Amino acid sequence: MTAPYSGQSKAKTIFLLVSMVGWLIVGASLIYLMPVAAHTFRPSALTDTWMQTLARSGYSPMMAVIGGGTAFVLTVAGNALWYQKFEGKA
8 A cells, every 4th residue: 555645735836836937037037137237247348249239139128127126026025925824934
């Protein structure tokens, strides 16, 4: 005989998946911000050319700041709420 399944609840599985998507969005926004960060912190002829080329194609770092910032706030708030309410951790 096999032991009964004693895995995590469906609610926790859904929470973990939603949290993972939130962190993926935050990571993607950070990757999207790399060109402007490189040009801001280490300006060079190469990063200047990079920014000019991206600007011609409609590159907008504000999209990453707003989207990634919103995803970050919602993900951190959701994690804090989950762990405080359901896991009993502060």
